[in-house]
Amino acid sequence: MSVTLTQAAANHVQKYIAKRGKGIGIRLGVKTTGCSGLAYKLEYADESQPEDLVFESFGTRVLIDPKSFAVLDGTELDFQREGLNEGFKFNNPREKARCGCGESFTV
Amino acid sequence: MALLQISEPNESPEPHTRRLAVGIDLGTTNSLVATIRNAVPECLPDAEGRSMLPSAVRYAEGGAIEVGAAALAHRGDDALNTITSVKRFMGRSVADLRGDATARYQFSTPTGDGKGQLKITTRQGAMSPVEISAEILRTLKERAQQSLGGPLYGAVITVPAYFDDAQRQATKDAAKLAGLNVLRLLNEPTAAAVAYGLDKQAEGTFLIYDLGGGTFDVSILRLSRGVFEVLATAGDTHLGGDDFDAALAKYAFDTWGLTRALSPTGQANLHAAARAAKERLTSAHTATIKVNWGCGFDSSLDVAREQFTTLTQPLVDRTLTAVKRALRDAKVKSDDIDGVVLVGGATRMPHVRAALEAHFGKPPLADMNPDEVVALGAAIQADQLAGNGKSGDEHLLLDVIPLSLGLETMGGLVEKIIPRNATIPAAKAQEFTTFKDGQTAMALHVVQGERELVADCRSLARFELRGIPPMVAGAARIRVTFQVDADGLLSVSATETTSNVRADIVVKPSYGLGDGEIASMLQSAFAAAGSDMQARALAEARVDATALIGALGAAVEVDRALLSDAEHAALVSQIAHLRQLADGSDHRAIVRATEALNMASTEFAGRRMDRAVREALAGRRIDSIEKMV
Numbered sequence: 201m202s203v204t205l206t207q208a209a210a211n212h213v214q215k216y217i218a219k220r221g222k223g224i225g226i227r228l229g230v231k232t233t234g235c236s237g238l239a240y241k242l243e244y245a246d247e248s249q250p251e252d253l254v255f256e257s258f259g260t261r262v263l264i265d266p267k268s269f270a271v272l273d274g275t276e277l278d279f280q281r282e283g284l285n286e287g288f289k290f291n292n293p294r295e296k297a298r299c300g301c302g303e304s305f306t307v
Numbered sequence: 308m309a310l311l312q313i314s315e316p317n318e319s320p321e322p323h324t325r326r327l328a329v330g331i332d333l334g335t336t337n338s339l340v341a342t343i344r345n346a347v348p349e350c351l352p353d354a355e356g357r358s359m360l361p362s363a364v365r366y367a368e369g370g371a372i373e374v375g376a377a378a379l380a381h382r383g384d385d386a387l388n389t390i391t392s393v394k395r396f397m398g399r400s401v402a403d404l405r406g407d408a409t410a411r412y413q414f415s416t417p418t419g420d421g422k423g424q425l426k427i428t429t430r431q432g433a434m435s436p437v438e439i440s441a442e443i444l445r446t447l448k449e450r451a452q453q454s455l456g457g458p459l460y461g462a463v464i465t466v467p468a469y470f471d472d473a474q475r476q477a478t479k480d481a482a483k484l485a486g487l488n489v490l491r492l493l494n495e496p497t498a499a500a501v502a503y504g505l506d507k508q509a510e511g512t513f514l515i516y517d518l519g520g521g522t523f524d525v526s527i528l529r530l531s532r533g534v535f536e537v538l539a540t541a542g543d544t545h546l547g548g549d550d551f552d553a554a555l556a557k558y559a560f561d562t563w564g565l566t567r568a569l570s571p572t573g574q575a576n577l578h579a580a581a582r583a584a585k586e587r588l589t590s591a592h593t594a595t596i597k598v599n600w601g602c603g604f605d606s607s608l609d610v611a612r613e614q615f616t617t618l619t620q621p622l623v624d625r626t627l628t629a630v631k632r633a634l635r636d637a638k639v640k641s642d643d644i645d646g647v648v649l650v651g652g653a654t655r656m657p658h659v660r661a662a663l664e665a666h667f668g669k670p671p672l673a674d675m676n677p678d679e680v681v682a683l684g685a686a687i688q689a690d691q692l693a694g695n696g697k698s699g700d701e702h703l704l705l706d707v708i709p710l711s712l713g714l715e716t717m718g719g720l721v722e723k724i725i726p727r728n729a730t731i732p733a734a735k736a737q738e739f740t741t742f743k744d745g746q747t748a749m750a751l752h753v754v755q756g757e758r759e760l761v762a763d764c765r766s767l768a769r770f771e772l773r774g775i776p777p778m779v780a781g782a783a784r785i786r787v788t789f790q791v792d793a794d795g796l797l798s799v800s801a802t803e804t805t806s807n808v809r810a811d812i813v814v815k816p817s818y819g820l821g822d823g824e825i826a827s828m829l830q831s832a833f834a835a836a837g838s839d840m841q842a843r844a845l846a847e848a849r850v851d852a853t854a855l856i857g858a859l860g861a862a863v864e865v866d867r868a869l870l871s872d873a874e875h876a877a878l879v880s881q882i883a884h885l886r887q888l889a890d891g892s893d894h895r896a897i898v899r900a901t902e903a904l905n906m907a908s909t910e911f912a913g914r915r916m917d918r919a920v921r922e923a924l925a926g927r928r929i930d931s932i933e934k935m936v
Contacts, residue, residue, distance in 0.1 A: 216313060216345040226313065241319040242311050244346065280310060284354060284453040287310025 203228060203255050203262055203272055208279040209288060210258035222246060225254075225261025228277065228290075229268040237306045238271065240290050309456055313345040320695070326460035328490065328693035329451045330498070330685025333440060333464055333478065335394040335547060336520025336652070338362050339679060340447040341686035342455060343695070348502065348683040351454045359678060360450075362520075364442045365389040366431040374446040383579065386571035387412060388429045392521050392549065393443075396436040397481075398473030401425045411571060424477075437481045444485035461488035463689035465681050466795075467522045468494040468540035471710075471755075472767065472814055475795050490692040492794040495519075496526035497537060498684030499650040503675060505530060512538075512643050514633070516663060516671065517650035517681075518626060521547040525630050527637040527644075536730060539636035541629040548585075548653035551619050556581040558618055559596045559608050573600060588612045589655045616658040623662050630666070647671035652678045708733070712789055712797060715752035715761045717742055717853075718846035724789045727757060731795055736788040738804075743857070745777040749785060753799050753814060759839040760846070770812040772801040780854070841894070848897040852889040855901055856882055859908055862915065869914045881907055 205213065205226075217223040222244075229241035245263045248254060253269050255262040264272060275292040295305045314320065329342045329351075337359040341350045350358035357376070365378035366388045373381070381389045390412065396404070400423060401414050413428040426433035444464075452459055464487075466478050475492055482489045496515035505513055510530045517524040524542035556577045560569075569577060580598045587594035588610070597607040634641060647663055649671045654660065663671045675683075708731055713723040716739070725735050741749065749772045756764030775783050784804040791797050800811035863870065863878050870878070885900045 212345075213313070216347060219347045219349070220345075227316065229319075231319070239319075239321070240311060241314075243314045243316050243319055246316055282310065282456070284351070284450065285310060285456040286454075287312055287456075289310055 201273060203253075203264055203269070203274070204276050205257035205260055205262060206276060206278045207258050209277045210260040212279045212288075213260050217244065220244060224248065225263055226277075227263045228272055228275070229265060230271045240305075241268075242277075242288055315346045318346075326693040326695060327451075327455045327457050328460050328686075328689035328695065329447075329455075329462050330493075330682050330687070330689045331444065331447055331462050331464045331487075332495070332498075332682035332685060333394065333443065333466075333481075334362055334519055334681075335392050335522055336362055336549070337678065338443050338447060339682035340451050341679070341682040342451065343686055343690040344455075348686045348690075350679050350682055351451055353450055360443065360446060361391075362393065362443055363389060363391045364393065364439045366429040366434065368430065370431065372431075372442055374442050383572050383575040386575050388431075390427055390429070390434070390439050393427075393436050393439045395521055395544070396425060396427070397440065398471070398475075398477035399425060399436070411574070437477050437484060440478070440481035441484035444482055444487055448485055448487055459487065460693050461490040461689065463491050463493050463498075463685040463692065464489060465493050465495045465498045465685050467517075467542065467544060468496055468524045468526050468537070469522075469542045469544055470795070472795065472797055479794065479796075489794075490689055493685055493688055494524075494526065494537065494540070495681045496524055496540070496648075496650065497528065498682075498688065499648055499680045500528050500684065501687050502680040502684035503648055503672065505646075505648070511645035512637075512639055513646050513648060514630070514644045514667075515648045515650060516626070516630070516654065517542075518653040518659060519547050519651035520653070521545070521549050523547055523626055523629065525626070525633045527633050527639060529637075538639065539633045541633040541636065543625065543629055546622065546625055548582075548651070550622055551585055551653065551656070552578055552582040554618050554622065555585055555596065555610065555615060558610075558614075559598075559606070562608055563606050573598075576600070584610055585615065585656070588615050589657065612657070619656075620658070623659055626659075627662060627666060641667055648680075649673045649677050650680050708791055708795065710755045710765075711757055712767075712791070713754055713756075713764075714739075714787060715754060718850040719761045720843060720846050720850075721754055721756070721759060721761055721764055724787070725791060729791075731791045732793045734788060734790040736786050739785045739787055740781045741775065741778065741783040741785070742780055742854070744780050744861075746780065746783070747775045747777055748773045749775065749801070751787065751799065751801055751810075751812075753797070753812070759843040763839075767797070768799070768812050768814045770799070770801075770810055772803065772808065772810040774806075774808040775803045776806050776808075778805075780858070845892055845894040845897070848894040848901070849889050852885050852897050852901045855904060856886055856889070859904065862911070866911075866915055866918075869918065870911060874911070878904075878908060878911065 213226050223246055225245045227243045227245040230238050231241055232238055248263055251266055252263045253266060271294060272292060274294065275290055278289045278291055280286065280289050297306050329340050332339045339350050339358055341348055352358045360375045361379040363375060363378040363382065365373040365381050365385060367373055378389055382391060401416050414425045415428055415433050416423045416425055424435055426435050448459060462482065464478060464482055466475055478492060479489055496517055499515050499517065500513060508530060513528045515526045515528065522544045523546040524540065526540045527538045529536050529538050559577065559581060577598050580596045584594040584596045593609055593611050595607055595609050597605065599605045644667055647667055654677050660671060708725060708727065708729055711723045711727045712725045713721045716722045724737055725733055751770050751772060752761065752766065753768045754761055754764040755767050758764050772785065785801055786804050787799065787801045789797065789799055797814040798811060799814065800809065802809045860882055863875060867875060881904050885904050888897050888900050
């Protein structure tokens with residue numbers, strides 16, 4: 201029952217929060233949109249909401265609203281490099297299919 | 308699968324809507340590409356982790372083209388085919404390069420008269436600066452697409468504030484050739500201000516001091532209510548870190564007692580050694596210039612920082628002269644400047660910073676990497692222009708034009724349409740009319756400069772408006788519109804408003820003005836202010852006289868019947884007298900004679916008027932005339 205960051209993801213989140221100059225952590229979420237019905241949200245968190253679930257991985261806080269958590273439970277956020285390209289990737293065990301672009305998915 | 312980036316709170320993009328946009332600093336010495344990634348601007352490094360791409364292109368044997376460090380490595384052993392500092396040649400002709408120390412290539416021009424866009428002779432053929440720059444842009448574009456995992460929507464490319472139309476157009480052409488969609492050309496100092504987040508402050512006046520590899524720009528920006536306005540720009544497109552290297556290289560050359568001119572390879576090696584020593588002197592107090600000439604010969608020389616400072620102080624002083632000119636143009640005092648922003652690798656030199664601190668009484672802002680700020684600011688602007696930013700968050704970036712734009716009018720005079728330092732984008736229209744009865748065409752000559760006479764300004768373009776319906780002189784209404792777009796490019800259109808006949812032109816001069824020329828044109832405009840006014844007065848007097856001679860000369864023959872023989876003879880002789888004076892250069896005499904002839908012909912004009920009224924009224928009844936009135 202949790203959502204985690206890999207070490208690489210946590211390091212990069214912290215690096216970017218430092219560059220941005222503010223932020224208490226990172227907020228994960230889902231929204232209903234996109235070609236496959238749902239899309240991941242990955243945003244800086246400047247404040248927490250009372251209903252938020254808060255996790256911590258490698259010293260980095262992860263905030264999730266309860267509705268999104270139903271879909272994201274068990275997810276690990278990773279940071280990957282593919283050649284020069286780099287970015288974050290949701291490894292979500294509940295994900296059944298995603299569109300070719302990887303930006304939206306179904307559960 | 309696509310890799311995700313972190314967004315600002317509540318700004319996660321809808322899937323497939325984020326447009327990949329980059330900012331590119333196409334520099335004289337180095338070029339960079341930057342983008343907004345994880346909601347922060349950052350420069351994109353290559354596979355080796357280097358974000359700066361040396362602006363060097365080598366046309367190698369067998370048709371290969373090398374760009375960046377791989378090309379620069381051959382600057383010594385394949386100097387003629389390894390092009391560096393190509394930015395200096397953008398939009399220029401061979402004639403523009405007289406005495407340019409960096410012009411160490413073999414040039415050719417398609418036109419043969421030295422006036423067209425120059426080309427550089429390489430083993431793969433003659434290459435234009437546009438083609439060479441396109442190679443650099445293409446390399447950065449590929450790096451960006453690999454880094455961002457998709458095709459680019461567009462790019463903002465920065466140019467020195469002093470780039471004229473030809474140089475800006477050449478930059479746009481290079482981008483097009485590289486397959487880049489240019490969202491906007493942005494002045495480098497303006498980009499730096501955006502990178503520093505100066506736009507986030509309430510208000511202030513800032514001076515951007517940009518000493519790059521080959522160009523120096525100083526801009527004064529004023530912020531008020533979140534709006535950027537560039538108050539003034541000045542600079543020197545032939546002053547930069549390269550010149551500091553050259554001064555140090557010359558010092559070594561002289562100290563070693565070398566007398567023979569160096570081979571291109573030897574010269575490149577000496578410059579590289581001087582540059583390395585200069586860079587070391589930023590943190591160290593002494594450095595050694597060491598050159599291996601080959602065949603077992605080498606030379607070395609220790610240089611102290613104080614020695615380097617003394618050698619190059621004249622260059623620093625030249626930058627301060629431009630700083631003062633910009634302050635004067637902006638009508639602000641040194642004390643009014645809230646902050647000085649450093650841009651360009653050469654601003655790392657301690658004596659540059661010291662000179663600015665001494666002049667402004669406070670240390671310059673230098674907490675960002677001076678090599679990267681321009682690209683970062685361009686990336687921020689590109690992201691906004693691509694529509695990725697919050698709505699209502701768009702910066703209104705106002706730039707200025709460096710020299711007035713105008714039209715040639717009768718008598719070789721310049722009518723300024725858009726004055727120097729006007730903010731762009733700008734559009735201004737002015738009405739002109741025909742000078743002769745029945746005139747059906749008008750030649751329009753677009754010029755750039757501050758002087759009163761066309762002969763003293765730079766000609767940008769000529770075009771013709773044809774098909775004007777024949778009318779008496781002064782009846783046609785020709786509306787000429789000057790439009791300078793956000794990139795600083797000029798288009799001119801002319802419309803005869805009663806008939807809607809239209810002609811237009813996009814100003815794409817074959818070569819442009821150098822900064823030295825801009826500076827000297829401004830200088831001569833100040834120096835010649837008095838004689839220019841004289842020349843203007845004379846030309847205006849001649850125009851008035853010629854118009855009167857033309858109109859009256861025709862009328863005295865057509866309406867000969869309204870004049871006695873004596874009156875006719877007197878007018879004819881006075882017209883001849885005025886015609887003679889108009890060929891001379893005494894504008895007061897011309898004005899006096901014109902006035903006298905006007906007076907002398909008043910009676911005649913009155914009679915013509917009476918007759919015209921009588922003819923108009925003949926055979927009409929009083930009540931119909933009352934209705935007309």
